[in-house]
Amino acid sequence: MYSDKVMDHFTNPRNVGEIENADGVGEVGNASCGDIMKIFLKVDENVITDVKFKTFGCGAAIATSSMVTEMAIGKTIEEALALTNQAVSEALDGLPAQKMHCSNLAADALHEAIKNYRGKSA
Amino acid sequence: MKRIYLDNNATTPVHPEVLEVMLPFYRDFFGNPSSVHWAGREVSGAIEKAREQVAALINAAPAEIVFISCGSEGDNHAIKGTAEALRDKGNHIITTTVEHPAVLETCKGLEKKGFNITYLPVDRDGMLNLAELEKAITDQTILISVMWANNETGNIYPINEIGAIAAKYGIRFHTDAVQAVGKLPVDVQKAGVHLLVLSGHKIGAPKGVGALYIKRGTRLTPLLDGGHQERGRRAGTHNVAGIVGLGKACELAGEHLVENAAHMRRLRDKLEQGILDAVPDNKLNGHPDRDRRLPNSLNISFAYIEGESLLLNLDMYGIAASSGSACTSGSLEPSHVMGAMCVEVSLAHSSTRFSLGAETTEEDIDFVLEVLPATVQRLRDMSPLYDCKKTEPCEMCETVKRI
Numbered sequence: 106m107y108s109d110k111v112m113d114h115f116t117n118p119r120n121v122g123e124i125e126n127a128d129g130v131g132e133v134g135n136a137s138c139g140d141i142m143k144i145f146l147k148v149d150e151n152v153i154t155d156v157k158f159k160t161f162g163c164g165a166a167i168a169t170s171s172m173v174t175e176m177a178i179g180k181t182i183e184e185a186l187a188l189t190n191q192a193v194s195e196a197l198d199g200l201p202a203q204k205m206h207c208s209n210l211a212a213d214a215l216h217e218a219i220k221n222y223r224g225k226s227a
Numbered sequence: 228m229k230r231i232y233l234d235n236n237a238t239t240p241v242h243p244e245v246l247e248v249m250l251p252f253y254r255d256f257f258g259n260p261s262s263v264h265w266a267g268r269e270v271s272g273a274i275e276k277a278r279e280q281v282a283a284l285i286n287a288a289p290a291e292i293v294f295i296s297c298g299s300e301g302d303n304h305a306i307k308g309t310a311e312a313l314r315d316k317g318n319h320i321i322t323t324t325v326e327h328p329a330v331l332e333t334c335k336g337l338e339k340k341g342f343n344i345t346y347l348p349v350d351r352d353g354m355l356n357l358a359e360l361e362k363a364i365t366d367q368t369i370l371i372s373v374m375w376a377n378n379e380t381g382n383i384y385p386i387n388e389i390g391a392i393a394a395k396y397g398i399r400f401h402t403d404a405v406q407a408v409g410k411l412p413v414d415v416q417k418a419g420v421h422l423l424v425l426s427g428h429k430i431g432a433p434k435g436v437g438a439l440y441i442k443r444g445t446r447l448t449p450l451l452d453g454g455h456q457e458r459g460r461r462a463g464t465h466n467v468a469g470i471v472g473l474g475k476a477c478e479l480a481g482e483h484l485v486e487n488a489a490h491m492r493r494l495r496d497k498l499e500q501g502i503l504d505a506v507p508d509n510k511l512n513g514h515p516d517r518d519r520r521l522p523n524s525l526n527i528s529f530a531y532i533e534g535e536s537l538l539l540n541l542d543m544y545g546i547a548a549s550s551g552s553a554c555t556s557g558s559l560e561p562s563h564v565m566g567a568m569c570v571e572v573s574l575a576h577s578s579t580r581f582s583l584g585a586e587t588t589e590e591d592i593d594f595v596l597e598v599l600p601a602t603v604q605r606l607r608d609m610s611p612l613y614d615c616k617k618t619e620p621c622e623m624c625e626t627v628k629r630i
Contacts, residue, residue, distance in 0.1 A: 107539075115539060121609050132611070136573035139533055139553045139561065143611040159611035161573070163535035163552065167609065 108198035111168040118167055120174035122157045129225065131217025133210045140166045142214040144173070148222055153177050153185055156215070165200050165208035169193050173211035182219055188212045228545040231591045235429075235523060236378050236406060236582035237549055242431035242479060245472045249433070252468035260465050261456060270467050277474025281438050284477040285404075285423065286414040293439045293457045294470050298405040299329035301424030301439040302372075304450040304461070305401040306333045309370045309422070310342060311448035313399070317367035323347045323355060324567035325382075326374055327403055331563070334372075343367070352514045353382045353568045361392050370399050375407035375423075379551060379564040379580060380513030381524025383411065390419025399445065405429055405437075409480040410488060410521050421445045427469065431585075432476035436469030487585040492522035494592050495583050499525050501596040506603050512551075512570060512578050523583040526551075528574040531613040532606040537579055540602045546595055551578035573612065 107115070124145035134140040140162035147155035156174040160167050173193050177185045190212045194200045200209060232240070252273065258266030260274045278289040295301050310320070322334055324346045334344045345363045347355055355373070364371075371393050376383045386402055393400035401422035407413055409430035415423055423440040427433060441447055441460065453462025480487075496517060503509060508530040513520050529537065534550030541548055551562030553576060560566070565575035581595070607613040 112539075115536070116543070118609065136576070136612070139573075139576040141611055159609060161531065161610040161612050162533050164539045166533070167536055 106201050107164055107168075108200075110196075110198045111164065111200065114168035114171040114197065115164045118158075118171035120155075120157050120171065120178075121159070123159060124155060124157050127157075127218075129218040129220075129222025131214050131219070131221055133214045133217055134162070134166075136161065139163065140208050140210060142166065142170050142210055144170075144211075144214040144218040146177075146215075146218045146222055148182065148226075151182050153180050153182065156218075158211075158214070163204070163208055165204040166210070168197055169200070169209055169211035170214070172196050173215050177215055182222075185215060186219060188215060229594065231544075231546045231587075231594060233581040233583060233587065233591070233595070234547045234549050235584035235587075236381075236580065238428045238434065239431050239584055240586065241433050241472070242476060244479060245432055245475045248475045249468040249472040252471055256467070260467060261454070270465075273471050273474075274465055274467065277470045277477075280474035280478045281425075284408065284413070284481045285425070285440060286416050287440050288443065290458075291415075291440055291443055293441055293460045294465060294473070295424075295437045295439050295461060296435055296466065297437050298327070298403065298424055298426035298429075300450065301426075301437055302327065302329040302401075302403050303333050304439055304447070305422040305424060306330065306337070306370065306372060308447040308450060309399055309401070310337050310340075312446045313369040317365075317369045319343045319345070319365055319367040320370045320372065321345045321347065321360065321363050321368060322372040323349065323374070323384075325349055325353060325377055325379075325564045326372070327378060327405070330372055330374070330403055349567050351569055353377065353380050353512070353564070354514060354519075355384060357385065357388055357392065360389065364392075364396050364398065368396070368398050370401060372401040372403070375402045375404040375413065376411065376521050377513075377564060378406045379562060379578075380526045380568075381406070381521035381582075382513050383407070383519055383521060386418045386420070394419050406521060406524075409476075409484070410491070410523055412484065415440055415442070422447070427473040427476060430476045430480050432473040433469055436466050436473045438473065483585065488522045490585060491583045491587065492517075494587055494589065495523055495525055495581075497589075498581060498583075498592045498595060499527075501592070502527060502599060505596065505600045510570070510574055512565060512568065525581045526578055527581075528570065528577045529579065529603050529607075530574060530577065531610045532577050532603060533573075534577050534579055536606055537577070537602065540606065541595075541599070544594075544598050544602075546598070549580045549582075551580070552576045 127145040129146040158170040160170040260271040408425040421442040427436040512526040534552030561575035
């Protein structure tokens with residue numbers, strides 16, 4: 106049911122963990138729907154230099170979290186804000202239909218972390 | 228890769244002896260058992276033999292057995308057929324919140340047609356309060372429907388006691404015994420049931436065949452209109468090979484019931500104790516007394532992680548299990564059984580069911596115990612709910628920690 110890319114990111118997730126003294130932290134989801142994603146950012150001169158994640162959720166939730174960290178590193182804040190959940194799932198060669206609305210939240214978590222960063226730096 | 232199948236409550240492999248007796252009915256004996264000629268005669272005897280084999284397993288008379296296509300059909304037939312046949316007597320049905328969807332959805336459908344349904348709650352162990360059941364009975368009650376054993380937790384319900392209550396008030400009693408048959412002694416007379424459903428593929432027969440026990444004298448409107456098969460109780464040409472297989476599977480289940488149950492029980496207990504000892508922050512779902520659960524079933528939640536991701540990880544080791552997580556149910560809600568037992572929602576999403584079979588070996592269990600703790604830990608290390616002392620306390624973690 107999952108693509109090879111999803112299984113790869115699920116089996117070997119990239120950038121798992123937390124960043125101490127992160128410049129931004131964002132969390133989306135809740136336990137009742139079965140998915141919680143937390144994203145930690147390091148930002149240097151408007152460029153995202155490091156991203157880490159922690160996720161409670163299904164295979165799709167873990168794979169999208171892993172993918173969004175790879176996609177965001179090296180991007181400017183504006184570029185990262187333009188990343189969509191759709192783009193993350195496409196980068197994973199798609200997700201099963203029933204996962205699109207419940208477990209495809211990784212870009213939202215990234216955007217929450219950016220919002221948190223902007224709030225701090227303002 | 229090793230293949231370890233611990234999902235026998237979902238389905239079981241076809242027993243080789245079952246397949247063996249079925250094959251001639253695909254190869255050579257193609258007749259319709261309703262036909263009078265030689266081709267029909269060649270198979271009609273086999274259907275009647277299977278009926279005897281099924282009846283013997285549950286202590287029924289052969290004439291009380293009706294062959295059906297699956298457990299869901301049987302539950303639909305028993306409940307809708309009763310609702311229609313006894314409509315003039317009343318419009319109230321009592322069932323439970325932990326039934327299989329084949330019962331729950333059928334009852335919900337009847338609600339839309341004007342029936343009143345009482346869904347009895349269960350306690351945190353998943354058990355019923357029989358005093359509440361008795362209190363729910365009204366002069367309108369036409370049916371009590373309680374499963375013999377629960378597919379998710381393995382909890383065994385006190386069917387004989389419920390049968391006695393039903394008899395006391397003269398109410399019809401239906402039980403979905405799909406999970407119980409073949410794992411427990413099932414005696415329809417001792418239990419006082421009027422309608423009982425069993426399914427072939429849970430006991431080593433193929434998919435697509437089951438049986439509905441209809442106690443002699445029980446008025447039931449058929450689900451399917453059509454030919455006069457099964458004495459007018461179930462129209463449709465017989466699934467001859469499937470029925471022959473079901474008969475053999477029932478015979479084998481009866482012959483090996485005690486030894487199979489003891490074998491599964493010993494290995495289940497080993498698995499259960501091994502997991503409880505090796506994985507911290509777990510919660511057993513179901514009755515804590517192992518005698519009150521099916522001998523093959525174990526349902527356990529691992530705090531801070533989600534069930535589907537655990538199943539995928541176990542699958543990579545060749546271990547097949549199942550989960551009550553929303554992600555595996557095709558809906559947004561976790562298992563209704565966990566919900567009925569008031570299992571905290573993130574723990575419901577992590578509920579994991581291991582259901583053993585007669586073929587399960589000691590090595591299978593040892594291997595699961597070898598790989599499971601590290602697999603759970605790996606997912607916990609990835610989870611924001613785990614060890615969140617380091618960050619700001621969140622309400623969710625506090626809830627999870629209170630288990």
